Amino acid sequence: MKKFFRVLNIVLALGGVYALFCLGLIFSASNHRPENVEGLETIVVLGSRIASDGKPEPTTQERLDASLKLARQHPQARVIVSGYQSAGSPTTEAEGMADYLQAHGLDSSRIIQEKKARNTVENFAFSKKYVRGKVLIVTSDFHLYRSLYLASKLGYENYQGYAATTRTSPLQVAGHYARETLALGYYLIKFTLFSAV
Template sequence: MIIFIILAVLSIGYGLMIFSVASGSKFFLFWIFLGVLFLVFAVGIHRKWYLMAPKWLLILVTAIICVGAAAFIFLAARIGKSFNSRCDEPLDSIIVLGAQVRDDGPSVVLKYRLDCAADYLRANPQTVCIVTGAKGSNEPVSEARGMADYLIAAGIDEGRIILEEKARNTAENIFYSRELLPSDGTVGIVTNNFHMYRAIGIAKKNGLGDVQGISAGSTLSFLPNNMTREVIGVVKDICCGNMVFW
């Protein structure tokens, strides 16, 4: 029982921390819900509710939890294999995937991507950059516009930057950006380490079989949140036919 109470406090506290940074996502509610679930388990153990449940139900719940945990670990490991994706060779184009833009500029997650892209573009002056992302309801400009402004301020020539301002999710980022790519050119994708596996899977589904990954970093304290979101995102995109499992 004590273990579930500790897990509940940690989960709810983590959710409140995610909420406090105003990331623009409502995924913090997942951690609040998980914390409440842990509390229910704690109360159930204390009051011995499990003695009142039929045996088949206990077996079913245990099986669901075990299968779910195993699937999560498996997918998290697949995601982790793409964490250190890099490309040292010059590419014709790179696609920088969008994330939240705030009134004061790109979010922390997006800055990681843009700084990584800027480093690559400086090292490869012939590479063209596509920045992709529409304007969300809580954003002052389109993600693509905010990204372009940041790269220009970082010294990247505006003529090397192509804006794609229709995409509202990762699948659309890749789909619409592909239309802007030169035919038969080499291409790389710049995104955060935790997001790379899904991005590459979606790119392969869209015919970019030889796409290269260029992983940007991420904030360690938010990694549990980001990894959990990605596992759910991978399941969703595989089920919807948006990506290949690789």
């Protein structure tokens, strides 16, 4: 029995160290907001939830508000919104995000909707055919490191990330970072062991 608890303690300690390592990586990108991006041609906004009334959830709106600011600074850039229709939503994430952008002054001719992606990997995989030139990836601060990591694994080039600030309650923010730690750990292990998505 003592041997079992000794092994259990070692496993828990290693797990804790690995979780802290992942969390450190996540925080390393969480404040990345480049001020000047010259020659920007594509803004990729990663999908997030649309509420039952068709409006973006707060986290989604934060990504969209950041994208609107960037799109106004770079009028030549196309904006790709990506995401499928989740349970309880009247529309796809892409459609709900596009509607919000248009309602806040972005011309529909600049918006490309990718409606099939169910997760971050698919966001990048399905949006890639629409990407051109220099790319700015917009997502939540807690989600940016994993997004940039996956973009690199899926063959994106000439890209940067922009972290939209998460302004939900401290408890919700802690939940976001905890889930992201697990998700990042999963993909780091997956790519390390299998070298494929």
